Amino acid sequence: VISKWLLNLFVTILPTECVLRVFDMLLVEGGTVLIRFALALLKMTEQGFLQCKTDEEVWKFVQEAPNQIFDVSALISLATNRKVLGSFRSVTDLRVKLGKRIRKQFFDETFNYATKNAHFSETELQKLYKRVESSIGFEDSIDREQWMKLASRLWGGWGPHSFFSKFYQSMHETENGKVKVEEMLRTLAVLLKGTEDEKLRFCCKVFSSSPTKTYLTQSDLEEMLSLIYHSTNREWTRRGDGGTRIRLEEVTNGDHLSASDLEALSEFFSRLGKFKRG
Structure with a gap:
């Protein structure tokens, strides 16, 4: 859209005098000349541009703005005055x-x-x-x-x-x-x-080695519990056969969890819900 507008601007709308000057400078300075002239045009018509509220209004304004330029010398002077338009570094800073x-x-x-x-x-x-x-x-x-x-x-x-x-x-x-x-x-x-039930379900899924996250092995459960015990300064003792599969719902319902497990989980989830001070 922008390149089409630039070509239309410099080939069919602006006076020939301006177009020849632009292409003359283009051969010497490169493509940034087109951007400088486009910015100069917007600068000369900025009050109308600032009144645009929607994308449609901006599009219509950009189409009609070149027709509002009657002083070609002023446009050329503005486009070549870097102090007025600012450096491309300031444009880059603005983009950032x-x-x-x-x-x-x-x-x-x-x-x-x-x-x-x-x-x-x-x-x-x-x-x-x-x-x-x-x-x-x-x-x-x-x-x-x-x-x-x-x-x-x-x-x-x-x-x-x-x-x-x-x-x-x-x-x-x-x-x-x-x-x-x-x-x-x-x-x-x-x-x-989250509630304790939500946190327990989340932790079970985190530690589940099942691709579907529908069960934990005994080893998965023990890895989770051992970390929770250590986090709450409790002594942990290994238990059970590591290969046994336990459905997720069984754990979240409290099955396979001892009273000490539930106490450790409750303390752990309570501490998870507290922000560090500061």
């Missing part, structure tokens, strides 16, 4: 700032959507937002290192490294080897504000 603003807007929308049903208080939401933003910025995905950094910010280094690493592994990586922020936020919503 605009890019950050767009990423922040997208991040804010994703954050609000992913956490809206998690029953966070306003203070908790502010804390979570601040710590996620300080760990990854306003990016749309997060890598393992950033996730571990975020976990440390949220829980103050509490909990075994391997546990939070498992949480990351449970999320789906994109082609670039990262996890979408939206999925990460949904995971955090469960860990921080």
Whole structure:
């Protein structure tokens, strides 16, 4: 669209005098000349441009703007005056700032959507937002290192490294080897504000070696429980046959869990729901 507009602008709309000057400069300075003249044209008609409210209005304005140029000398003077239009470095800086603003807007929308049903208080939401933003910025995905950094910010280094690493592994990586922020936020919503049943089901799926995540082996269950015991400063003793399959529902219903297991799980899930101070 832009290239078509530029060709139309310089070939069929502007006076021949201006077109010849543009192509004369084009041969000497290269393609940036076209951008400078286009910016100069917009500068001369900026009041009309600033009044556009919709994409359709912008499109119509861009089509009609060249016809409003009657002083060709003023257009050429403006296009060749770098102090008026600014350097291309300032344009690059503007693009960077605009890019950050767009990423922040997208991040804010994703954050609000992913956490809206998690029953966070306003203070908790502010804390979570601040710590996620300080760990990854306003990016749309997060890598393992950033996730571990975020976990440390949220829980103050509490909990075994391997546990939070498992949480990351449970999320789906994109082609670039990262996890979408939206999925990460949904995971955090469960860990921080989910019920004990929701957290237990999530942990069971994290540790399940089943491709369908419908069962755990005895070894899966013992790996999960041993980490939880150690996280709550409890003594762990191995038990059972490592190859036995246990349906997920049996574990989430409390089967195969002793009273001490349930106590450890309750304490662990309670600590998951508490932000580090600060």
